[in-house]
Amino acid sequence: MATTETQQYRGYNIVPMRQWERWCPEAYPTRSDLPFIAQPTLDTLAPRKQSAVAAAKRGIDRLLASVDRSSCE
Numbered sequence: 001m002a003t004t005e006t007q008q009y010r011g012y013n014i015v016p017m018r019q020w021e022r023w024c025p026e027a028y029p030t031r032s033d034l035p036f037i038a039q040p041t042l043d044t045l046a047p048r049k050q051s052a053v054a055a056a057k058r059g060i061d062r063l064l065a066s067v068d069r070s071s072c073e
Helices: 049-072
Strands: 007-009 012-019 022-029
Touching (some): 007 049
Antiparallel strands (some): 007 012
16 A cells, blocks of 8 residues: 555545555544544545545545534534
8 A cells, every 4th residue: 555645625634545446545633632544434445636625625624524514413
C-alpha cells in the first residue's frame, strides 16, 4: 500500500493511499475538538486519486454537518 501527499480539508488531513489499482482515502483530525471519522465512512476504492479525495471531503462534510445539527438541538 503506497501513500502519497497529505491534503488538508476543514481541519482534517486526508491521505490518499494506493491499494491494488485503486485509491482509498483516510482522514485524520488535526485538532482535538474535531470528531474522528469511522473508516467505513470512507471505504472508497476509486479509480483516480482525485475521486478518492473528493469522497473523503464529502464524508467530512457529512460528519461536520451532523455534528452541527446535533449541537443545535
